[in-house]
Amino acid sequence: MYPKIQHDVDQPILDLKQISVKLGDHPVLENITFHLHVGERVAVLGPNGAGKSTLFKVIAGVLPPTSGEVNVYGSTSSRHTCIAYIPQRTQVDWHFPVSVYDVVMMGRTAKMKPLVPPGKNHQIAVKHALETVEMQDLACRQISQLSGGQQQRMFIARALAQEAELMLMDEPLAGLDDPAQEELLLLMEKLEKERVTIMTATHDLDQAARHFNRILLLNRHLIRFGSSQKVLTAENLKIAYGGRLRMIEDGDNFMALDNSCCEGGEE
Amino acid sequence: MIASLLSWIIQPMTYGFMQRGLAASVLVGIICAVIGAFIVLRGMAFFGDALSHTILPGVAVGYLVSGNARGSLFWWALGTAIVSALGIGAISKRTHLREDTSIGIVFAGMFALGIALISTVRSYAVDLSHFLFGDVLGVSSGDLITILIFGAVVLIAIWLFYRQLIVVSFDPLLAATLRLPAKFLNNLLLVLIAITVAVSLQIVGVALMVAMLVTPAATAYLMTDRLPRMMLLSALVAVISSIVGLYISFYLSISSGAAVVLICTVFFVITWTIQNLKKQLDRSRAKSSL
Numbered sequence: 061m062y063p064k065i066q067h068d069v070d071q072p073i074l075d076l077k078q079i080s081v082k083l084g085d086h087p088v089l090e091n092i093t094f095h096l097h098v099g100e101r102v103a104v105l106g107p108n109g110a111g112k113s114t115l116f117k118v119i120a121g122v123l124p125p126t127s128g129e130v131n132v133y134g135s136t137s138s139r140h141t142c143i144a145y146i147p148q149r150t151q152v153d154w155h156f157p158v159s160v161y162d163v164v165m166m167g168r169t170a171k172m173k174p175l176v177p178p179g180k181n182h183q184i185a186v187k188h189a190l191e192t193v194e195m196q197d198l199a200c201r202q203i204s205q206l207s208g209g210q211q212q213r214m215f216i217a218r219a220l221a222q223e224a225e226l227m228l229m230d231e232p233l234a235g236l237d238d239p240a241q242e243e244l245l246l247l248m249e250k251l252e253k254e255r256v257t258i259m260t261a262t263h264d265l266d267q268a269a270r271h272f273n274r275i276l277l278l279n280r281h282l283i284r285f286g287s288s289q290k291v292l293t294a295e296n297l298k299i300a301y302g303g304r305l306r307m308i309e310d311g312d313n314f315m316a317l318d319n320s321c322c323e324g325g326e327e
Numbered sequence: 328m329i330a331s332l333l334s335w336i337i338q339p340m341t342y343g344f345m346q347r348g349l350a351a352s353v354l355v356g357i358i359c360a361v362i363g364a365f366i367v368l369r370g371m372a373f374f375g376d377a378l379s380h381t382i383l384p385g386v387a388v389g390y391l392v393s394g395n396a397r398g399s400l401f402w403w404a405l406g407t408a409i410v411s412a413l414g415i416g417a418i419s420k421r422t423h424l425r426e427d428t429s430i431g432i433v434f435a436g437m438f439a440l441g442i443a444l445i446s447t448v449r450s451y452a453v454d455l456s457h458f459l460f461g462d463v464l465g466v467s468s469g470d471l472i473t474i475l476i477f478g479a480v481v482l483i484a485i486w487l488f489y490r491q492l493i494v495v496s497f498d499p500l501l502a503a504t505l506r507l508p509a510k511f512l513n514n515l516l517l518v519l520i521a522i523t524v525a526v527s528l529q530i531v532g533v534a535l536m537v538a539m540l541v542t543p544a545a546t547a548y549l550m551t552d553r554l555p556r557m558m559l560l561s562a563l564v565a566v567i568s569s570i571v572g573l574y575i576s577f578y579l580s581i582s583s584g585a586a587v588v589l590i591c592t593v594f595f596v597i598t599w600t601i602q603n604l605k606k607q608l609d610r611s612r613a614k615s616s617l
Contacts (some may be wrong), residue, residue, distance in 0.1 A: 122503040138506075145500050156368060156497050157554045166494050170505040174487050202552040222505065 067142075071134030073098050073226055073257050074119065079128035081114055088114045092128070092282045098225070099252050102259045103268035106278035107301050112261040115278065116228040119259070120145045132226065141170050144219030146229040149211055154204040160214050161199040164189055167221035189220035192254075193247060209240030213247060220256075227251070229260045233267065245271045265292060339577045348463040349573055351474055352587060355530040356539065356565030358478040361485060362523050363544030364558045365516060369496050372541045373427055374415065377434030379524045379536035381411035383441025386458050386528075391444070401473055404528050408521035411437060416517055461532035461584030463573065470529060477526045481519050492516060493554065531584045539565065542591040549598045564594050 074096040081089040089111045096102065104112050117123035119130055121138030122145065130137040137143060144167075167189070168182045178186075190196045193213040198206065206214065212232050219227050233241050245267070248258055259276075262268055268275055269288040277283040277291050279300045284291045339345045366375050385407025386400055393399040411433060418429035457465065485492065495502040495512045502509045524536060531539050547560035572587030579586075 117500075120500075120504050122500060141504070141506055143504055145504050147498065147500060153368075153497065155552075157548065157552045157557050158493070158497065159553065162554075163497075166490075166497070166501060167505075169490050169494050170507065172490065174490070204552075218501075 066135075068134035071131065072096060073133060074137075075131040075134075076119070077129050077131075079115075079118060079125045079130065081111070081118060081123070082126045083114075087280065089118070089125075090281050092278075094276065094282060094285045096226075096257055096259075098257055099255050100257055100274055101248060101252055101272045102257075102274045102276055103272035104259055104261045104276045104278055105263075105265065105268055105300070106283075110279040110300070112278060113230055116145060116230060116259070116261065119143065119226075120228055142223060142225045144222050144224035144227045146212075146215045146219060146227060146232060148230045149208060149235065152203075152211075154211070156203065158203060159199065160190070160195060160201050160203060160206070160217075161186065163203060163214055164199075164217045164221050167218040167224075170222075185221050185223075186217075189217040192220055192250070193217045207240065208236045209243055212236070212240075212244055216247060216251070220254075224256070226257045227259070229258065231261050231263070233260075233262055233264060241267070265297075268292075336574075339574065344464045344466070345573070345577065347466045347468065347471055348583070349570065351466040351471055352463055352530050352569035352573060352583075353566050354471075354474050354478050355527045356543070356569040356587075357562045358481050358523050359527055359539040360543040360547075360561035360565035361558050362481060362519055363540045364547070364554065364561055365485075365492065365496060366520065366540050367544040367548055368554075371520070372537060374430055375520060375524070375540040376537035377415070377430045378408055378412055378521060379528070379533045380434050380441075381437035382407050382524065382528060383458070383533060384437050384444055385441075387441050387444035391448070398469055398473070401470075401525060401528075405477075405522065405525040407437075408525045409518055412517040412521040413514060416514065457532070458528060459532050459534050460582055461528075461530050461535065463530055463576075463583040466529060474526050477522050481522050481526075484515065484519055488512060488515060531587065535584050535588045538588040538591060542588070542595050543568065546591070546595045546598050549595075549602050564591065568594060 072095040076092055076094055079089055079092040080087065092115065104115065106112055114123065118125050119137060120143050121130065121132075121136070121140065124138070132140045132143065164186045165178060165182065168178065168185060172178060172182060187196065190199055193216050195210060195213055195217060198210060203211065203214065216227070216229075232244060236244065248260070248271070251258060260272065269292055272288070274286060275288050275291040276285045277296055277300045283300050284296045340349070366372060382404045385403045389400045389403030392403075415426075415430050415433050418424065418433065419426040422429070491502070491507050491512050492515075494505070494507060495509050499509060502512070520540075523540070527536060527539060543564040544557070544561040546564050547557045550560050551557050568590040569587050572590045573583055575581060575590070576583035576586040
């Protein structure tokens with residue numbers, strides 16, 4: 061019933077070739093080409109409406125692109141179960157009657173047989189995932205009783221239980237206080253050691269520069285992809301944000317302020 | 328005292344129609360309560376209400392074709408319910424209309440067709456009122472077997488696909504990335520609701536159906552924050568309401584469907600009130616401890 065796909069590890073974990081997406085007549089993404097290697101941590105930057113959520117849905121194989129192809133380890137992404145999409149917190153029904161443990165166990169659904177209760181291997185996977193995000197004590201909590209940072213970490217645990225190798229996080233830092241943001245960024249660094257590849261949509265240019273080894277600047281087109289020094293130049297940011305970014309230049313240094321922040325995201 | 332209470336309880340059950348009526352309403356209560364948990368969590372109350380109304384033209388046509396044979400009317404109801412359920416799903420997917428709009432269109436159109444058909448033959452208008460408001464006391468042994476079989480189909484299907492149905496209800500994107508058959512699961516749920524509605528038709532009737540689908544589940548949702556417990560409590564509320572409602576109906580000569588629904592509503596109001604009192608108590612406690 062469920063696809064089992066061989067991973068060709070000589071191929072990049074993610075390879076996009078000339079991806080374009082039109083919703084109706086409206087182009088959302090145009091001609092996106094890039095590839096990622098295992099363990100890279102990428103911040104996806106761009107103004108609201110740049111197509112970040114759409115890009116993630118195409119990569120996850122949930123939304124078929126109008127043209128182009130997405131390959132994961134050398135084969136079409138829509139057949140893989142190793143890609144996790146971590147939703148924006150505002151899009152989740154937090155009063156759904158499930159515990160943290162239940163939600164993390166959902167990540168195992170595709171691997172479970174119907175009727176029989178989850179076996180030892182599933183329980184161990186969930187336990188390990190909860191330990192990695194340091195939430196084993198909160199396993200029995202109903203999910204509305206978590207803080208924003210804990211909610212985000214629970215979804216990362218679910219992705220770990222899913223055995224995801226590529227995690228797509230849609231604005232995970234939005235609406236979190238500073239300590240919770242720091243904690244989450246540390247967790248992402250820890251995941252790098254487990255060879256998890258991460259793409260994170262964010263609005264915070266400074267955090268992107270400090271915590272991610274590569275930056276993808278997006279506004280319908282791929283404007284630039286590479287290290288933060290190469291990507292976050294005044295010129296590139298002007299192309300991406302246009303008038304929506306205020307630039308304060310001071311000799312060689314400049315400061316960029318994103319006016320298009322935050323909450324809600326784009327479709 | 329005890330003897331008179333006992334006879335008060337036993338006396339109605341000496342009638343065969345009361346035994347069958349009670350068995351049928353308990354069974355229907357359980358089925359509605361369990362599937363109702365999904366209806367409440369996914370916000371499908373309007374869909375459930377509409378679906379029960381769309382059955383009317385099917386029942387009317389069945390009546391024209393085969394007269395008052397109850398057994399065949401069930402099949403007409405079932406067929407109409409399944410077609411309408413999948414039709415509503417298809418319309419909202421293929422256009423940019425919102426789901427509640429396409430539900431409204433199908434719901435009103437079908438109900439109007441049903442009324443139009445009824446109005447052509449004046450004599451059976453009275454009989455069809457049974458389908459609007461239910462006719463628990465007219466349940467035959469054959470009806471009871473139909474309810475038992477199709478109720479079992481619904482409960483077994485939920486049991487088989489329990490985990491997948493939860494995932495697709497809680498997070499459709501997770502279902503998609505796990506490559507679960509989301510389209511099949513969503514249509515399965517629609518068909519199960521359709522079967523439930525057809526099975527419940529004779530007990531609660533078209534007009535009060537939504538109460539059985541929503542009220543016990545909503546009451547249980549206020550009591551607990553775990554899904555299996557919610558389904559269990561929901562079934563319990565429905566069973567108690569069915570029994571109490573039927574007795575009240577027997578002794579006070581109230582329409583049985585209405586009596587059952589009223590008891591469900593009383594359960595909800597009591598639970599809601601207790602919840603609110605608790606919240607206020609917690610708040611005032613938190614204040615005084617500051």
